[in-house]
Amino acid sequence: MSSQQAHLVLDNLAEAIATFLAAPPMGTPAEIITAFKEAMLPISVLAPRLFYEAVEQAPIAISITDLNATILYVNPAFERVTGYTYDEIAGKNHSILSDKHTPTTVYKELWKRIETHKTWTGVLLNKTKADQPYLAEITITPVLNAANEVVYYLGMHRDVTAEHHLKQQVHSQKKLIETVVDSARVIIVLTDETGKVILDNHEYKKLVGDLRGQEPVSIFIKHIRDNIGQAQCDKLRLNDGSFMDQEVRIDLSGGRLPRWFACSGSWFRERDNRVDAFFDAKKKSYLLLIANEVTELKRQQEEVRMSALRTLLAEEKSIEGMRETLTAAIHQFQVPLNLITAAVNMLERRLGTHYLHDPLYDVLKQALTSGQDTLDNLRQHMPNSMEEANISLNLNELLRDVLTLSTQRLLAEGVVVDWQPALVLPKVLGRVCRLRSLFKQLIDNALDAMHENRQRIRELRIATIARDNAVIITIADTGLGIPEHLRLKVFEPFFTTAPGKRTGMGLASVQEIVNIHAGAIYIEPTYTEGCCFVVQLPVMHSNKSFE
Secondary structure, three states: OOHHHHHHHHHHHHHHHHHHHHOOOOOOHHHHHHHHHHHHOOOOOOHHHHHHHHHHHOOOEEEEEOOOOEEEEEOHHHHHHHOOOHHHHOOOEHHHHEOOOOOHHHHHHHHHHHOOOOOEEEEEEEEOOOOOEEEEEEEEEEEEOOOOOEEEEEEEEEEOHHHHHHHHHHHHHHHHHHHHHHHOOOEEEEEEOOOOEEEEOHHHHHHHHHOOOOOHHHHHHHHHHHHHOHHHHHHHHHOOOEEEEEEEEEOOOOOOOOEEEEEEEEEEEEEOOOHHHOOOOOEEEEEEEEEEEOHHHHHHHHHHHHHHHHHHHHHHHHHHHHHHHHHHHHHHHHHHHHHHHHHHHHHHHHHHHHHHHOHHHHHHHHHHHHHHHHHHHHHHOOOOOOOOOOEEEOHHHHHHHHHHHOHHHHHHHOOEEEEEOOOOOOOEEEOHHHHHHHHHHHHHHHHHHHHHHOOOOOEEEEEEEEEOOEEEEEEEEOOOOOOHHHOOHHHOOOOOOOOOOOOOOOHHHHHHHHHHOOOEEEEOOOOOOOEEEEEEEEOOOOOOOOO
């Protein structure tokens, strides 16, 4: 059938239906159906039967009314939904189905729209013959004649009560879950496989505010990945695995104390709900992360640890002081011995073989031998440095320890600390006592410099950042600064820029520790408010080590 023929059949069909509805026959349903078939026969042999069967067998309730909403026709689906047979409802007003709980404003809007030749679609609360309420999703379309006048109304509706109940149940469960999640006193966050936050609770949002807009979950995942390894993380994700009680420390800027969290998480996969995945079922990975803040507990543990650390540091300082004193003594004692050695050599060259009988030569030789024995004895009694193994370190934690150890002096000196740690810092491989001693020395030097300067503004600025496979630490002060011509000399043993101060190994020991860790240290030449030391240490790799 061509498009033109199809339109002709539809036009004839509409005219026949309008003629039939203009004077609907009276009688039993069977007689009315027979009359309807006969009215459709002049159109074509096939179209009337198709129309009738389509309407009669349609799974959606269909009704036709006059302009006063008096029911003229209903199909079997209408009878099943409402409980009324055709004989019971024909000639009755459609309002027989209305429930009093439907607001009158809905009906006003309905009539206002269909009277202007427009289709209305909405939901009404209806009731069945048994007086049982149900929700009806209804579409009412005006039927127009050739003069563009409304002659009938065609109504289609279906019972959506079950769908409404299911939707409300899902909504209630969703609200219940959100309420439970939000009322939890732990951080709960759900992310997709790209790390995008899908669901979070109030505790998580509070932490976002504390971190000034940065997503905490990215910090958690980075620390957890560093703790258990990238390969293990990938394995857990691919196998819907989980992890428990991974400790994460977040160092905050602005002098705020660090916060600790015990993180647990589970990966799971859910079917992709996008339209293009309807026939091609795919699953997406999600991570449910729960973080319980244990800052108070960790602070209590930290107090115990710092007390032990102070004792250890005092012992280390005592040993280092003895080493420095003995090193200085050896250094000072070596000078006259070098002169005596030179004198002995001169006598040997001047006297030839006769030096064996020279009294002065004998005295000098005895002094030289005695001096060498003394130096050997001093070297043998030199306290050994504590042997340390290389371990994985977070330099933020190490710097925070040193600042804590220096708290009393910082307060006494009236120094303001500007602490700017990187929130996520790669680990380095190092010796914890040596590195702690390095940073303690640099901070003590900065405090000494500010004390000598006696300025009203005393500020210690410490920052960490990761760049180019290295962790960079800057320690700056507002002290007197170091002249350009002395910026290399300060790293020599027994050199100091402070007049009258006892000399020692000073920054030479700092340089030694940096060298042991394959790093670098220098004084920032562009810093003009005092002195700024820059330390660079390599990021830890799986195959990275040093002796």
